[in-house]
Each structure stands twice: as structure tokens, then as C-alpha cells.
Amino acid sequence: MKNKMVGMLLGDVLQRGLGPYVVGSLVLAGAVVVMRSGTLALFVEQLAVPALLVGGGTLAMGVYRDFRTVGGSWVMLVV
Numbered sequence: 001m002k003n004k005m006v007g008m009l010l011g012d013v014l015q016r017g018l019g020p021y022v023v024g025s026l027v028l029a030g031a032v033v034v035m036r037s038g039t040l041a042l043f044v045e046q047l048a049v050p051a052l053l054v055g056g057g058t059l060a061m062g063v064y065r066d067f068r069t070v071g072g073s074w075v076m077l078v079v
Helices: 002-015 019-036 042-078
Strands: none
Touching: 002 019, 002 042, 019 042
């Protein structure tokens, strides 16, 4: 259900150009900021874990689309 919602909201952005890189990087950065802050409630902190997965998956989608299998794997290894 969540994938369909994200797909409807950002479908064209995630399929062309730099969209997956921008969205993935922003979601990853936001999740890291949330996880690094020490004053948030545990519930909010736990919401950052799925955000890490979504950000990493979105970034991987763009990397594997542009660099194919071997190149994309090397880039994701660095990330």
C-alpha cells in the first residue's frame, strides 16, 4: 500500500533524471538526522528505520538504473 502511494505521488520524478538520487538522498539524510538527535521520543526514532530503508532503496533504484549491475553494486558499496 505504501509503495503505491509513493509511486502515485512521485512516479514521474522517480523514473526520470536525477529524481531517485535527490529523493533517496533527502530521505536518507532526514532519517540520519532523526536517528542522531537524542531528544526525540522512541516512537519517532523508530520511524527513521523505515525511512532508511526507503531512502536506500530509492537511491539503489536510480544507481542500478544508470550503472547496471556491476557498476551499481560498486557505487552502493561505497554508499
